Amino acid sequence: MKTFVSALLIALTFSNFAVADCNFATDITKNDNGTYTYTKECHIAVGVMKRDLDSDDAQLAEYQKVIDLKDLALTKSNANSQLWMDTSFRLQDRMNSVDSLSSKNQLLTFGLGVVFTGLAVWAAGQLRR
Amino acid sequence: MDQKIKDLWNNNKVLFFLLIPLVAVWFGRNIIIDLLVSSSNKVVGDATGKSDKLTHESDAANAQANQIKAQADVTAAKKDPVTEDWNKK
Numbered sequence: 001m002k003t004f005v006s007a008l009l010i011a012l013t014f015s016n017f018a019v020a021d022c023n024f025a026t027d028i029t030k031n032d033n034g035t036y037t038y039t040k041e042c043h044i045a046v047g048v049m050k051r052d053l054d055s056d057d058a059q060l061a062e063y064q065k066v067i068d069l070k071d072l073a074l075t076k077s078n079a080n081s082q083l084w085m086d087t088s089f090r091l092q093d094r095m096n097s098v099d100s101l102s103s104k105n106q107l108l109t110f111g112l113g114v115v116f117t118g119l120a121v122w123a124a125g126q127l128r129r
Numbered sequence: 130m131d132q133k134i135k136d137l138w139n140n141n142k143v144l145f146f147l148l149i150p151l152v153a154v155w156f157g158r159n160i161i162i163d164l165l166v167s168s169s170n171k172v173v174g175d176a177t178g179k180s181d182k183l184t185h186e187s188d189a190a191n192a193q194a195n196q197i198k199a200q201a202d203v204t205a206a207k208k209d210p211v212t213e214d215w216n217k218k
């Protein structure tokens with residue numbers, strides 16, 4: 001019994017330090033002159049709301065910076081992708097040209113080889129006469 | 130023998146002169162191929178440099194964004210206690 005009473009007294013004592021509990025329906029009184037009277041709990045509750053609102057606004061502002069930076073990172077990444085796409089197109093053009101020139105050059109090399117060999121044989125024949 | 134070579138040249142130099150353009154074309158095409166390959170290497174080199182720069186900038190922006198978000202979360206989690214004179218501050 002003594003333990004229970006002690007526990008109850010402790011709970012009642014420390015209840016004064018509890019978070020403000022405001023009943024917005026009953027703890028706010030409108031005065032005749034147009035002002036309003038708040039209980040202490042409602043006053044504290046409004047303070048908590050303002051604190052949280054200011055904190056949220058500050059966090060939102062920071063998050064906007066985060067979004068802008070992420071957008072910038074995405075833009076750079078997209079530009080990088082576009083760069084490699086353009087580079088591959090330019091390289092494709094060059095490789096096509098090299099391929100075309102190379103294949104025709106092989107034919108020319110073969111042809112010139114045959115012609116020069118034939119000329120050498122003919123010239124040797126001419127000189128032998 | 131020298132006279133035979135001279136006669137062979139004098140009688141057929143037109144034919145040899147006709148072959149020189151073909152040889153020149155062959156050399157020219159090889160030079161063009163070398164230039165195209167060199168140009169391609171330069172294109173890849175330039176693109177690699179630009180790509181490295183863009184990657185670095187993207188990573189830096191991401192890192193800065195993550196840092197700002199972490200700081201914002203820490204600041205938002207800190208809730209200073211509200212006293213009776215909060216409206217006077």
